[in-house]
Each structure stands twice: as C-alpha cells, then as structure tokens.
Amino acid sequence: MTQAIIKRIFDLAISSVAVALLWPFLLLISALIKLESDGPVLFIQDRIGKDGTAFRMYKFRTMVVNAEHTGTGLCSYPGDARVTKVGRYLRAVSLDELPQLYNVLTGSMSIVGPRPAVTYELGDYAALTDDMKIRFTVKPGITGLAQVSGRNSLDWQQKIALDNQYVARFARLGIIEDVIIAIKTVWVMLSMRNVIEQEPLQGN
Numbered sequence: 001m002t003q004a005i006i007k008r009i010f011d012l013a014i015s016s017v018a019v020a021l022l023w024p025f026l027l028l029i030s031a032l033i034k035l036e037s038d039g040p041v042l043f044i045q046d047r048i049g050k051d052g053t054a055f056r057m058y059k060f061r062t063m064v065v066n067a068e069h070t071g072t073g074l075c076s077y078p079g080d081a082r083v084t085k086v087g088r089y090l091r092a093v094s095l096d097e098l099p100q101l102y103n104v105l106t107g108s109m110s111i112v113g114p115r116p117a118v119t120y121e122l123g124d125y126a127a128l129t130d131d132m133k134i135r136f137t138v139k140p141g142i143t144g145l146a147q148v149s150g151r152n153s154l155d156w157q158q159k160i161a162l163d164n165q166y167v168a169r170f171a172r173l174g175i176i177e178d179v180i181i182a183i184k185t186v187w188v189m190l191s192m193r194n195v196i197e198q199e200p201l202q203g204n
Contacts, residue, residue: 003170003174003175006174006175007110007174007175007178008107010111010175010178010179011104011110011111012104012105014104014111014182015101015104015105015111016105018098018101019101019105022098026098026099029060029086029090029095029098030060032086033060033061033084033086033087036084036085036086037064037084037086038065039061039064039065040061040065041060041061042058042059042060042061042099043058043059043060043061043062043063044056044057044058044059045057045059045068045118046118046119047116047117047118047119047140048116048117048118048119048122048125048136048140049108049109049116049136049139049140050136050137050138050139050140051136051137052125052126052133052136054119055103055108055109055116056108057100057103057108057109057116058099058100058102058103059096059097059099059100060087060090060095060096060098060099061084061087062083062084062086062087062088062090062091062096063076063080063082063083063084063087064082064084067082070082074118074121093189093190094188094189097142100142101142103142104142107139108139109139109140109141109142110138110139110140110141110142110178111141111142111143111178111182112141112142112143112144112166112177112178112181112182113138113139113140113141113144113166114135114136114138114140114141114144114146114159114163114166114167115140115141115144115146115147115159115163116140131160131164132160134163134164134167135160135163135164135166135167137167138166138167138170143181143182143185143188144162144163144166144181145162145163145165145166145169145181146158146159146162146163146166147185147188148181148184148185148187148188149162151188166181
C-alpha cells in the first residue's frame with residue numbers, strides 16, 4: 001500500500017470521526033456567528049491546491065463581510081476592527097478552520113500539508129520558481145509543519161522553506177510525519193500562540 005493511499009485513509013478516518021463528534025459544536029458556532037452579525041456563516045475563498053489546481057476552501061466567517069477587500073486586505077493584525085467578537089474567540093483556538101474538514105472529506109485538502117495560498121496572493125502559478133512549486137506537489141492541509149513551527153510569527157520565505165521540508169520528510173517518513181504534526185497541532189491550539197500576524201515595523 002502506497003503512502004498516498006495510507007495518507008488518504010488517515011485523512012478520511014480523522015475527518016469523519018471529527019465531524020461525527022463535533023457536529024453539535026459546529027451548529028452552535030454557526031448560530032453564534034449568525035446571531036452576532038449579518039452575512040453568511042461560512043467564508044469561502046478560492047485557494048491554490050495540489051499541482052496548482054484551484055479549489056474552494058471553507059472557514060467559519062470571523063470578519064465582517066468583504067473584509068478582504070477593505071483595510072489591510074488579506075492581512076489581519078492585532079486590534080483589527082474587521083474581526084467580529086465571536087471571530088476573535090474562534091481564531092484564538094483555530095476553530096474557524098473546522099469547516100475544512102469538508103475539504104478533507106471531498107479530497108481537495110489533507111489533515112496535514114502546506115497551508116493553501118489564496119489564488120491571487122502569489123501571482124501566476126506557472127511563473128513560480130521550482131522551489132516555490134515544491135509545496136504544491138502535495139495536497140494542502142488544515143495544519144502543517146509551518147503551523148507547528150511558529151505559524152504567523154514566520155515570514156513567507158520561512159513558511160515556504162518549512163513546507164518544502166515537510167514534503168521531503170513525508171517522502172522519507174510517510175504517515176508518521178503527519179501523525180507527529182497532528183499531535184503537535186493540539187498543543188499549538190491549546191497554547192494559542194502566534195495566532196495573529198504581527199504588523200511589520202515601518203521602514204522594514
């Protein structure tokens with residue numbers, strides 16, 4: 001059995017059990033979002049997946065509608081007024097990512113892998129360097145090596161390096177690497193560290 005098949009079995013097992021256990025909690029979060037502010041419960045965004053293929057990624061909405069087109073755009077820094085009250089709590093413990101379990105079930109994402117970039121964030125996929133394309137040779141994940149190694153305290157180049165390192169380590173260790181990262185993710189969520197990006201200093 002290849003590692004790709006084992007990884008898919010791992011993804012289906014984890015996501016299926018999580019949905020079965022968490023569905024009442026998912027409904028509660030949905031209700032709280034709807035009660036606090038106008039707009040959809042889910043934030044749906046096109047992301048770049050494996051081999052540069054675009055897909056629709058799902059998250060619980062944590063900001064006002066169309067927030068990505070106002071203020072600091074895709075970046076959200078401490079004190080961002082676009083983030084809702086419920087959204088701040090969801091972001092603190094990464095619960096806004098839970099709808100991506102659906103992405104895992106349908107096969108566009110894995111539990112573990114590089115975080116998927118927004119389609120217009122990096123420019124034309126075909127124009128990316130070979131080094132930047134390495135991270136797209138595997139499915140994107142809900143969590144990954146970069147997320148358990150500093151998350152939003154890392155700059156883009158550091159994230160790329162860690163994502164490429166994950167690809168190499170998975171090729172060597174297989175599903176063991178995913179299990180290790182999944183376990184570390186639990187600690188990262190509980191610690192609530194590096195959840196929000198830090199605004200760069202002026203002049204840097």
